[in-house]
Amino acid sequence: MLVGALGVVTRRNPVHAALSLVLTLFGVAVHFVALEAYFLAAVQIIVYAGAIVVLFLFVIMLLGVDKAEDLQTEPLVAQRWLAGVAGLGLLGLLVIAVSRGSELLTTRAEGLDTSVAGATGDANIQQLARSVFGDYVVAFELTSVLLVVAVVGTVMLARRRVPGEA
Amino acid sequence: MPEPTTLSYLVVAALLFVIGTVGVMVRRNPLVMFMCIELMLNAVNLSFVALARELTDINGQSIVFFVLVVAAAEVVVGLGIIVAIMRNRSSLSADDMAELRG
Secondary structure, three states, X not given: OHHHHHHHHHOOOHHHHHHHHHHHHHHHHHHHHHOOOHHXXXXXXXXXXXXXXXHHHHHHHHHOOOOOOOOOOOOOOOHHHHHHHHHHHHHHXXXXXXXXXXXXXXXXXXXXXXXXXXXXXXXXXXXXXHHHHHHOHHHHHHHHHHHHHHHHHHHHXXXXXXOOOO | OOOOOHHHHHHHHHHHHHHHHHHHHHOOOHHHHHHHHHHXXXXXXXXXXXXXXXXXXXXXXXXXXHHHHHHHHHHHXXXXXXXXXXXXXXXXXXXXXXXXXX
């Protein structure tokens, strides 16, 4: 999975980067299955690998930008170097935060109910449905509005201007 | 093989997030930058699911569901913008997009 993630960053050809992204997303879906989040694993594959990456590939082909990007010349002076330093710093911060928080984790887990533990795949979907359609039903409806707005806005953006029309 | 702990999942998620961040900073192609943003979103999703299992709380998984929906909308709008920009110019590089410069 991490190899795929590195591939997204280092591949010169955008098509290869998109295929590396598919590899990474499948890896994340496998981790979801290992974490007993079966519904999210299915959604991950359908939405990400099925829809989003196909959208990426479609735009790449449509625009004809599938020629290799020049990775040899640095566009800004010392940008790579600074990005590497910033990335290493961020990694250090995250690892410190995770290791600090891991002590907190084992103590907090005892206070919650163990409804997910030992549940089968069906129980996972039922619980998720209760959570999404029960506790978060307003947010769920808002996401549908968000999707409609995004689709209409994209159609407006990508449409060719017809002469004589406002 | 021992069962991977939540800590190891969090470390993997941190690595994935850092790779995505460095990718956004290094790459010039807006499409590839979008892919790196997807990497970062996936890293956060992975840590959410790992913590949802650790804390036995289903709410972490429902938040991941919403993140997926918002990521899909974001990609749709972003690719629409890229297509609209490409209509006016031939090269695709984040360096060339300076039309709002004062």
